[in-house]
Amino acid sequence: MKRHMRTVHAARKDFKCPECGKAFGQAGTMKTHMRTVHAARKDFKCPECGKAFGEAGNMKRHMRTVHAARKDFKCPECGKAFGQASHMKTHMRTVHAENAPN
Structure with missing residues (x-):
């Protein structure tokens, strides 16, 4: 915890990213940032x-x-798409009550 507080929340952040200017307390953290955010x-x-x-x-x-996510289940009444068949059935029961499947 002390190391985390010292490095992440340190008053001194001497390592600045040359791409975006974000400051870091450790050189390794800045290098990871550069590799993941500004990867060549x-x-x-x-x-x-x-x-x-x-x-x-x-x-x-x-x-x-x-x-x-994929929405493969379409309501036959209005065309609204759902990711799960059960969600489409609930929609049909609550919105299109007369034509709802059991």
């Missing part, structure tokens, strides 16, 4: 929008958080 090689491209990432994990997180 960004080999992992999002198939949805084309945004490039230096690490596969960052691209996967982007896919999970930015692009909605």
Whole structure:
């Protein structure tokens, strides 16, 4: 905890990223930042929008958080799409009560 407080929340942050100016308390932390944020090689491209990432994990997180999950279940009444059949059935029961499946 003391090390964390000293390095992450230190008053002195002498290591500045040459790309964006963000300051760090340790050189290693700045190097990790440069590798993951400002990577020269960004080999992992999002198939949805084309945004490039230096690490596969960052691209996967982007896919999970930015692009909605697949929505393969469409309401036959209004066309609204859902990721799970049960959600579509609940929608049909509450919105289209007369035509809802059991």
